[in-house]
Amino acid sequence: xxxxxxxxxxxxxxxxxxxxxxxxxxxxxxxxxxxxxxxxxxxxxxxxxxxxxxxxxxxxxxxxxxxxxxxxxxxxxxxxxxxxxxxxxxxxxxxxxxxxxxxxxxxxxxxxxxxxxxxxxxxxxxxxxxxxxxxxxxxxxxxxxxxxxxxxxxxxxxxxxxxxxxxxxxxxxxxxxxxxxxxxxxxxxxxxxxxxxxxxxxxxxxxxxxxxxxxxxxxxxxxxxxxxxxxxxxxxxxxxxxxxxxxxxxxxxxxxx
Amino acid sequence: xxxxxxxxxxxxxxxxxxxxxxxxxxxxxxxxxxxxxxxxxxxxxxxxxxxxxxxxxxxxxxxxxxxxxxxxxxxxxxxxxxxxxxxxxxxxxxxxxxxxxxxxxxxxxxxxxxxxxxxxxxxxxxxxxxxxxxxxxxxxxxxxxxxxxxxxxxxxxxxxxxxxxxxxxxxxxxxxxxxxxxxxxxxxxxxxxxxxxxxxxxxxxxxxxxxxxxxxxxxxx
Numbered sequence: 001x002x003x004x005x006x007x008x009x010x011x012x013x014x015x016x017x018x019x020x021x022x023x024x025x026x027x028x029x030x031x032x033x034x035x036x037x038x039x040x041x042x043x044x045x046x047x048x049x050x051x052x053x054x055x056x057x058x059x060x061x062x063x064x065x066x067x068x069x070x071x072x073x074x075x076x077x078x079x080x081x082x083x084x085x086x087x088x089x090x091x092x093x094x095x096x097x098x099x100x101x102x103x104x105x106x107x108x109x110x111x112x113x114x115x116x117x118x119x120x121x122x123x124x125x126x127x128x129x130x131x132x133x134x135x136x137x138x139x140x141x142x143x144x145x146x147x148x149x150x151x152x153x154x155x156x157x158x159x160x161x162x163x164x165x166x167x168x169x170x171x172x173x174x175x176x177x178x179x180x181x182x183x184x185x186x187x188x189x190x191x192x193x194x195x196x197x198x199x200x201x202x203x204x205x206x207x208x209x210x211x212x213x214x215x216x217x218x219x220x221x222x223x224x225x226x227x228x229x230x231x232x233x234x235x236x237x238x239x240x241x242x243x244x245x246x247x248x249x250x251x252x253x254x255x256x257x
Numbered sequence: 258x259x260x261x262x263x264x265x266x267x268x269x270x271x272x273x274x275x276x277x278x279x280x281x282x283x284x285x286x287x288x289x290x291x292x293x294x295x296x297x298x299x300x301x302x303x304x305x306x307x308x309x310x311x312x313x314x315x316x317x318x319x320x321x322x323x324x325x326x327x328x329x330x331x332x333x334x335x336x337x338x339x340x341x342x343x344x345x346x347x348x349x350x351x352x353x354x355x356x357x358x359x360x361x362x363x364x365x366x367x368x369x370x371x372x373x374x375x376x377x378x379x380x381x382x383x384x385x386x387x388x389x390x391x392x393x394x395x396x397x398x399x400x401x402x403x404x405x406x407x408x409x410x411x412x413x414x415x416x417x418x419x420x421x422x423x424x425x426x427x428x429x430x431x432x433x434x435x436x437x438x439x440x441x442x443x444x445x446x447x448x449x450x451x452x453x454x455x456x457x458x459x460x461x462x463x464x465x466x467x468x469x470x471x472x473x474x475x476x477x478x
Contacts, residue, residue, distance in 0.1 A: 051381050077386070085383050095378035099396045108392060109382035161382060 002065065004029045004165050004197035005050055010059035010069075012045060012221075019045045021221040023059070029164070032191050032198045034208035034229070037218035038244055043201045046218075047167040050199070051089045052080055063087060064164055085113075087165040088158035092174050094150040096142040096157070102129070103138040106157045114161060121160075128156035132186050148179030152186050159190075166190070168200040180204070187211065205248060209233045217241045258443060265444040268435050272448055275431030280456075282349050282427060283414045289353025290413065291406065294360025301361070302368055303386060312361075319358035325419055327351050332423040348420035348427075356413050363405045367398035400471035407464035411457055428452060 005027040012020040019042045027033050035043045048054045049061055052068060061069040064086040068075070075083065097105050106125035110116045116124075129135050132152035142150055151171055158166060168187065172180045184207050191198060191211040202208050208215055208229060215232035217225040217240075225231075225238040236242045297316065301309045319327070328351045335342060342350065371394050379389040421430035432445035 053377050053380060081383055081385060084381065087381075089377075089381040091374060091378065093374055095372075095374035097375065097378070097393055097397075109384065112388050112392060113383040113385075157382070 002029050003027065003062065004031070004064060005199070006060075006062040007046070007049075008060045008062075010049070010056050010061060012042075012049065012054070012056045019221050020049075020056070023222060025216065025223060027165075027197060027199065029197055030194065032211055032213045033200070034212035034215045035199065035201045035218060036203070036205065036208060036215060036232075036244070037224075041218040042221040043218050044169050047089065047169050047199060047201055050165070051087050051167055052084050053089075085161065086163055087167055088161055088163035089167040089169065090151070090154050090158050090171045092170040094142075094147075094154045094174075096150055096154055098142050100142075101138070102134070102140050102142065102145070102153050105142065105153060106160045109157070110160050125156070125160060128159055129153075131159075131189070132156045133182070146179060147175045148182045151175065151179075151183045155183075155186055155190075163196075165197045165199070168198065168202070170201050170203065172202070172204060203248065205233055205245065217244065219244070260447070261441065261444055264439070264441060265448060268445055269448065271431055271435060272428055272445065272452070275426060275428035276452055278345065278425065279414075279417045279427040279429075282345065282352060282417050282420060282425070283410070285349045286352030286356065286413055286417075287410050289349065290356035290360050290409070293353060293357035295364055297357060297361040298364035298368060299390060301365065303390070316358040316361055319355055320362075324351065324355045324416060325422060327355055328419060328423055344423050344425045345420075348417075348423060348425045352413055352416065352420075356409055359409055360406060363402050363409070364398065366405075367402035368394060370401060371397045403471045404464055404468040407460070407467055411460045411464070414456065414460065415453060 003026055005025070007020075007023050007025040010020050010023040011018070012023075023042070023046070025046070035046060037043050045054060049056055049069065050063060055072065055074055056069045058071055059069075060067065060071075063083055066083060066086075068083050074080075096102075097108070100108060103122065103125050106128055107118070107121035110121040110124065111118055126135065126138060129138055132155055134149060134152055134156075137145065137149065137153075142153070145153065155171075171187075172183050175183065184204065187198075187200070187207075188211055190196065200208065200212070210229075212229050215227065215229045216223050217232055217236070217238070219240050225236060225241045231237070232241060233245065236245060297312045301312050304312075328348065331342075331347050331351050332344065335347065375393055375397065376389065379393040384392065417427055418429035420427050421433065424430070428449050432442075432449045435445045436442040
């Protein structure tokens with residue numbers, strides 16, 4: 001089976017802080033992988049490196065069979081841009097372009113970057129908007145949308161470039177609780193449809209258990225536990241995983257009160 | 258000494274001709290300041306480190322020396338190195354470069370106001386650096402700084418009389434010559450003052466309009 005993404009013995013530091021250490025991860029094409037772990041465990045950094053927003057210090061990262069990072073070597077700008085087309089990212093804080101309509105947010109990159117005709121790109125943008133349930137908001141500006149709607153637009157925007165790998169960085173963490181469901185619904189549809197490799201950094205354990213093929217628990221910049229959701233979330237073996245899940249579930253209980 | 262209205266009316270056409278030069282110098286100087294300032298701000302943010310540093314030093318230098326000295330410098334030194342510009346062109350260049358340094362700082366504030374998430378979203382979609390500037394960053398960075406840039410336009414307009422020091426026949430120079438010929442300074446200088454007042458007020462009005470129009474844009478979503 002071909003690999004969509006591979007981290008090989010990757011080390012990454014921010015100043016004095018070690019974010020990733022001897023980090024290894026292989027993600028087969030088409031897999032839905034959830035990455036869980038305490039904040040500061042390096043899970044978002046994994047996605048940012050895969051998206052080529054951050055480099056690495058040691059080791060090697062391959063994206064869709066091509067070397068993206070090797071040690072501190074930075075690929076030339078043009079090469080970096082070509083490799084970035086293999087992945088799309090959805091951010092915690094949406095990062096929609098506030099000066100563009102919802103529709104333009106989605107068609108702009110296909111037109112400017114992929115060179116697709118404006119008309120075709122708009123048609124595709126409208127299709128994507130219907131898929132995320134926002135067909136009637138095409139002409140709205142981002143600041144007229146709720147958080148959940150913004151995030152659904154952001155998903156559509158990333159999908160418009162048709163990347164084989166999609167990276168979701170805590171996409172429900174900035175949302176009001178009542179809006180989490182609509183975004184998870186879109187992710188679920190995407191997962192059910194298949195074909196796309198999905199990496200989700202998430203705090204939604206229930207959701208991760210439902211849609212992920214595999215769950216990785218990270219702590220201190222390393223993979224601590226790696227297995228099917230039934231193991232990592234359902235019956236964790238590692239003490240650190242257990243401690244983390246216990247604290248998360250306690251948090252959930254508190255919130256429910 | 259009483260204000261001679263007939264004399265004022267007689268010299269008005271000559272002064273208006275001077276005013277045309279003043280407005281021309283301001284308009285062209287502003288075009289230079291806005292474009293050169295933007296280029297400097299972009300290079301400082303996104304260019305190679307050594308170039309950004311050099312631009313920063315240049316801005317610091319320009320802002321720390323008087324416009325009048327810069328004017329004299331260009332007027333007397335450029336011809337010596339073989340660049341022959343008319344006095345007016347020299348004046349426009351000096352005004353433009355001087356105010357470009359101030360505009361670059363204004364642009365920089367606008368650029369810094371665009372969140373890192375916007376750059377990252379653009380990168381994740383595969384935008385080139387140029388496309389990121391053009392489609393994502395500048396459309397958000399520019400509208401909020403238009404009023405501040407407008408204020409520099411007014412400031413530059415009020416600095417154009419300095420061009421009389423290098424023989425440009427702008428409105429103050431015309432007034433001085435007129436006064437010297439008739440030994441009457443009250444009327445020409447008063448008229449020049451009124452002209453500056455009128456145009457400055459009009460420009461301020463325009464800036465307020467721009468503020469209303471663009472003040473709202475440029476917030477992050």
